[in-house]
Each structure stands twice: as structure tokens, then as C-alpha cells.
Amino acid sequence: MTVANEYIPGNSPIHSMTPLAKIIWTSVVMILALLFNHPLYLLALFFSVLLVAKIAGVLKVLISTLKSLFLFSLILILLQVLFTKEGEVIFYITEYLPVTKNAVYLGTAMGLRMMAAVLSFLIFLLTTRFKDIIQTLTNNLKLPIDYVFIFMTALRFIPTFLNEIKQVKEAQSCRGCSLDGWNPLVKIKAYAAVALPLVLVSLQKADKLAMAMETRGCGSGPRTCYREQKMSAADLSLVFISILLAVFAVLARLNGYGTYQY
């Protein structure tokens, strides 16, 4: 599975919004996804997220991730079919394995919920600069910089590590270690040859990063920023709409809309 989570420069309206507005939007999408369990409501939510991806111009980059998520959703549906036996039966795979409406709906709802939440977060990462995210989390949301930095660095290093894994695999197969076969037993045995150099190289990297940060004065005192982030009218309206939507959704949910009776 390939994960796209690195900032992609662009000048879409989504790119130019402040990170805080986007964080609130992402959180609202997550709240909505958890609030409802009716597949149709979740489908609408999912499409709204896709629309945002389209506006941001990152839909193409997300295709491969989307494919993997889709596969995962199918597995979720399959699991539901195996374990949910209540409700109206649509058809039978075998005599003992009925496919119920409940199972399909529940699986679909879970899949859509996951896809909407993951995608909205990825859109946020793809359209926001690393340093802007850090600034928002520490300055606007007042989170402690140390923890923010740990979390953000972990995210930032995912593509680096994927690349590192590729290089280690190549280097090991060049000395006759067979990783490119299909035999799972051989692959498991060869695992150490990839995992160990990877850990060692990563430790070296972490060490260097820490040194680079220290030499630039990280941790020496309170942090100030060169550019202050200001909320624009567009940002404020997005935040307003998101929060309104969340409140409305909670009210709707309390009145019994958006749920599916299993």
C-alpha cells in the first residue's frame, strides 16, 4: 500500500486556508462519521469529502490510497457477512451462510465511516505545510511543542522510511538474499535482513535529527514565529459552517435521524 501524506504545493482555495480551519473541518467530518450509522448519510459525507479533495486538486494523488481503503472496506463487509446473522436475508452463499441486509449495511457503513475520516485527514496533510501545522498546534491550540514535534516528525518520516525500506531490500537482494520470491517462508526468514538495517539506519537518522535541532537552538526558550497566521473571512466561514453542521447533526441524531435500526 502506498500512502500519500506529504505536502503537495498548490494554490487551491483549500491550500490557502489556515491549518486551524482545516483541523476543525477534519474533526467535524470525524464527528459526523461517528455520529451516524446510516449508510446513505455516510455516503453523502464521503462524497462531500471527495468533493473537497477535488477542489484541492489532490484527488489523483489519493487514488492509490483510495483503492487500498476500498479493499479494506470490502474485507469489513465480508467480516460482517460472516458474523451477522440477524435480519432480512438477501441471498445465501451456502445453506449455512446467509447474507443479511443488516450485515451488508453495517459493513458498508463501517467502510464509509473509515474512508471519510481517513481521507479528510489526508487532505489536511496534503494541503498544509508541515511548519504551518506545527505553528497552529502550538500557538493556536496551545499544545506542548515537544509532543507536537514527536507526532509530526513521525508523520513526516513515513515516506522517508518507505523509501529506506526499498533501498534496504534492494541492497540485500543484491547480495543474493532472496526477498523477491513468492515463498512466504523464505520471506519471513529474510525479514531480519530488512528489519535490522532499517532499525540501525533509523536510529542514526533520529540521532542526527536531534543534533540538528539542538544546534538550531530547539528547546532553548520560548518559541516565536516569523509569520503569524490570521483567519481570513473564508476561514471563518468554513469554521462557522463546520461547527453549525456538527451542531445540526447532533440535534438531528438526538431526534432519531441518520440512524439505521439494525
Added chain:
Amino acid sequence: MISNPIIQVKDLCQNLDENHFILNKINLTIGSGEFLALVGQNGAGKTTLAKHFNGLLKPTSGKVLVDNLNTKYVKVSELAQKVGYVFQNPDHQIFHNSVEKEISFGLKYLNLPAEEVKRRTDDALKAVGLVDYRYAHPYSLSRGQRQRVALASVLVLKPNVLVLDEPTTGLDYRESMQIMNMIRSLNNQGHTIIMITHDMSLVSTFAKRVVVLNKGEILLDGPVREVLSHQEILSETFLEIPPISRLADKLSVIGIPKNLLTVEEVYRALCDVRGAEK
């Protein structure tokens, strides 16, 4: 014509997508026992081309034959016995706690008798000059020594061809010379050497044939002397030509040959010119 080809590259293209190529129509034949330098500026496609020699990359179009085997149909770990590839960063492959274990790792996959494993490991240790460090921890060695461990761990498989991707980057002069002399003696023992570099003075001292890559295409291909005499073409690639060759090129106006490589040669040529004047 090259009499005993070991690697044949035919119309090799490697594309990122339809409009962007990394390599464009590469044709190259490398004979067994050659010492070839692959040069070009950063991003010229040297690494990409070299990764085709042992099947790490498969051509988008065209084909690569190693010992008359099409790399498309052979696993990298099997080709490793014909073409050894030493990467720029040795730390991507080191994970044992002694130099000896590290070097013999690749032999596990060949089901060789114990004496043979020992013999090959000893030979490789000797070839890279690390006999005294047999039981040392690889991470206690210097960068240059780790590079040699990486070289040895490929050598134990007895590949005919050795591809070395920038073997001297990050090394000081003494360590560079050590590894280059090792590479030279491996070439004398019959190994085919393909060395990627952009250090032209290494090339003029050690290589016999040079292939210059520029923007995914072969710009020049020939003996070192001949390639170094095409200085206008070389200047396109921003490669730094050794000062003595540049001097020879400048002095060609007074009648000395363009294709000189060493101070000694230029000195002789100058003496000859002066002798003729008298």
C-alpha cells in the same frame, strides 16, 4: 567490436510516464574484464542505468542481456552471482555483529559446503584488506572500512561484474585510494568493473573506458584518452576535467597532443615540441 560481451543493453528506455523519460534509447555493450567508468552530473541517470545491469530495474522498453540472459526473466538474487552491486550507503545492508558473519551472509542462500564458505569469506576479507577486522563489529569501523565490508559481502558471491555506485563519496583521499587500488586489483584478477562517479581525476587514473551520460542519453563512449580530448562536449556536462588534461588541451595550440592524461606525458610532449623548435 567487443569480443566477449558480458552486458548488452539494447534500445533501453526507462520512463517515468509517457512524456518523461529517465533513460532514452541507451545502446551499450560491455565486454568481460573491462574497467568502465560511468560519469555524468547529478540526475543524469547513472544509477538508474546501473540498476538495469542486475535487474533491480526492468526496462520500460528495449532489453538488457547479462551473460545472454534477459534480466526481465531472472530474479535479482540470482543475477547477484553474475553482477554484484555495491550501493553508495553501506549501512543499508549491515546487520550482523561481526565483519565475518556480515560478509558470509549471502553465501547461506547457495547451500555451499562449510569449507567453501570459509574459503570464499577468507578470500573476500583478503581482497578488501580487512583480515585483521574479521571479528570486529561492523559499526566500530570507519565509513571507508564499512564500504569495504559491503564490497566484500558482494564479492563472496564471485560475480563476474562489479557495479560500484560512487564508491569514494564521503571518503578522504587515503581511503579513496585504498578502495580504488582494491578495485583495480580485482579488475586485474578478471572482474569486470563498472564504476559510477563524477570524479574525473579518478576516472583518468583508474578507468580504461568512459561512458558519459547526459540527461538520460549517452553523450560520449570510448577509451579514457579519447573521451577526455573532447573537452567542449564534456563541458556540457559540468564535469570537472583534471587540471593536467585541461592544460594539455590549452597547450594544443603550440602542437602538443590533446589526449594526455599525466603530468609526465605533458612534460615529455613539451620537451618534444621544444626539441623540434631548436
